[in-house]
Amino acid sequence: MATRSPRRVLVTGGAGNVAGWLARTVPGDVELHVTRHRTPVPVDVAAVATVHGAELTDAAATVELVRAVRPEVVVHTAYVQSDRAAIVDATASVAGAAADVGASLVHLSTDVVFAGDRPPYAEDAPTDPITDYGRWKVEAERAAREALPDVCTTRTSLVVSTDPMDRSTGALAAALATGQEVRLFHDELRQPIRADDLAAELWALVALDRARRAGAWHLPGPEHLSRLELGLRLAARLGLDAGPVVATSAADHATPRPRDPELMGARRVELGVRLRPVDG
Known part of the structure; x- marks a missing residue:
């Protein structure tokens, strides 16, 4: 090379x-x-x-x-x-x-x-x-x-990225820090x-x-992770309470989404x- x-x-x-x-x-x-x-x-x-x-x-x-x-x-x-x-x-x-x-x-x-x-x-x-x-x-x-x-x-x-945080991770952290509900798909897989x-x-x-x-x-x-697994892993990495995280289904989304690209x-x-x- x-x-x-x-x-x-x-x-x-x-x-x-x-x-x-x-x-x-x-x-x-x-x-x-x-x-x-x-x-x-x-x-x-x-x-x-x-x-x-x-x-x-x-x-x-x-x-x-x-x-x-x-x-x-x-x-x-x-x-x-x-x-x-x-x-x-x-x-x-x-x-x-x-x-x-x-x-x-x-x-x-x-x-x-x-x-x-x-x-x-x-x-x-x-x-x-x-x-x-x-x-x-x-x-x-x-x-x-x-x-x-x-x-x-x-x-x-x-x-x-967790340091500095990328936009999505920052939004997740901000929501969890204030106890806001975070809804994440358990059946949409990605490779972060x-x-x-x-x-x-x-x-x-x-x-x-x-x-x-x-x-x-x-x-x-x-790794091959659901959005839910990713969110929980990032919450643990950032030392945040994942209690507000709620599992949802991509099948219920208003428009089709790639389930496993x-x-x-x-x-x-x-x-x-x-x-x-x-x-x-």
Whole structure:
């Protein structure tokens, strides 16, 4: 496996969980640039990266930004789960801008590009999403491939950080700390991954030769947990009373949800990252 890291890397979504851990674990030979939209990037991220304001849905502005930075690799982590434009249009803009300057692209996608009714899913399995978010992510993957046929598409599951807390973990902790009821599915399975472990795998991918990096990579966590099990484990990790946690069924949700989009990550073995339990 090639080990040389590109000298200049641009990471989108600098205020987000994954980008934050990419910054905290940035290799010493990487000149890191990150984008931000409305939310300021954390202080520790700004300390190690050059921060650029960006509206990634604006294709012309994104090209201008990427031309100014001239990265060798773009790692695209930015998204807003409820906003199609922030997923599809932004990815198309970022991929087009990367192609314009000859940069390669590592694109962060999701396990819910699969319906979750025929697990496990290999990296070459056909996508069949059943949620808007999953459909938009499939559109984004397609847009990235059209702009850059050798795009590296990484699919992962729930990305968890306890220090600092990711948004979902923070919401869980805030609710439990005040005794509010928390309803979690006992019959929806996911493969949560520690954000720092995912960052380590992404940096390992960035260090690969471009041709070797191309294609789909499945990067789930090492455990297969229900959302209920995950919530209880995180509550214990944070020292919080899990009494307010109530088990519910995904079958009762108003819209269909992927019940078990389990990913098989056959390619990841060459990345050499030891994955840890999500609450380890």
